[in-house]
Amino acid sequence: VLNLTPNNIGTRTFTINNTGGIVSxxxxxxxxxxxxxxxxxxSFTNAGTFNHSHFGTNDNLVVKGGxxxxxxxxxxxxxxxxxxxxxxxxxxxxxxxxxxxxxxDAALFDFSASTTGTFNNLAGGEVRSxxxxxxxxxxxxxxxxxxxxxxxxxxxIRLGAEWTGT
Numbered sequence: 001v002l003n004l005t006p007n008n009i010g011t012r013t014f015t016i017n018n019t020g021g022i023v024s025x026x027x028x029x030x031x032x033x034x035x036x037x038x039x040x041x042x043s044f045t046n047a048g049t050f051n052h053s054h055f056g057t058n059d060n061l062v063v064k065g066g067x068x069x070x071x072x073x074x075x076x077x078x079x080x081x082x083x084x085x086x087x088x089x090x091x092x093x094x095x096x097x098x099x100x101x102x103x104x105d106a107a108l109f110d111f112s113a114s115t116t117g118t119f120n121n122l123a124g125g126e127v128r129s130x131x132x133x134x135x136x137x138x139x140x141x142x143x144x145x146x147x148x149x150x151x152x153x154x155x156x157i158r159l160g161a162e163w164t165g166t
Contacts, residue, residue: 001026002027002028002029003028003029004028004029004030004036004061005030005031011034011036011058012037013036014036014037014038015065016042016043016067017041020042021043021044022043022045023045024046027048028049028050029053030051031052035059035060035062036061036062038061038063038064039063040065041065042068043067043068043069043070044068046072046073046075047072048074049074050073050074051076052075052077052078052081053076054079054080059080060081060082061083061084062084062086063085063086064084064085064087066089066090068092068093069093070093071092071093071096071125072096073097074096074097076099077100077101077102077106077134080104082107082108082109083106083107083108085108085117085119086117088116090117090118091118091140092119094120094121094127094148096126098127098128099126099129100128100132100155101129106132106134106135107135107136107137108134108135109135116139116140116141117138118143119140120142120144121145121148126151127157128151128153129156130153130154131154131155132156133155134155134156134158135158136158139161140161141164143164
């Protein structure tokens with residue numbers, strides 16, 4: 001189990017610059033107050049289960065600095081929470097399940113007006129909302145390719161920004 005929980009010590013930043021990045025094949029938890037930032041020139045891959053269950057003022061997973069976050073497992077937004085994709089080259093690739101459940105809103109987006117982050121729903125990837133509203137609106141050129149699915153069953157998916165795909 002990899003716990004990204006800040007334990008009320010303020011925003012926690014993980015800089016990942018190594019070859020191969022970090023691969024989590026098990027369970028990753030983000031369930032307490034304060035933001036978590038993943039930055040660097042490398043990558044973070046979730047190949048297991050990523051539980052993003054905190055909902056509050058500081059509930060953000062921030063992907064920045066050119067880092068690539070790849071979800072090939074299950075990324076579960078079980079209550080609320082935000083994923084911020086900020087900065088040129090920062091990317092969230094989904095080839096697994098990105099699932100929003102629970103009554104509170106959740107969002108995927110880039111806050112920065114001067115730089116871009118990108119969201120890609122790749123072949124085999126599913127974006128699903130079974131509760132609340134899932135906003136997907138990063139400012140980069142976002143893609144959804146053949147073989148990727150979007151499912152709103154009991155929840156809502158709202159798309160914004162610029163999209164390409166087949």
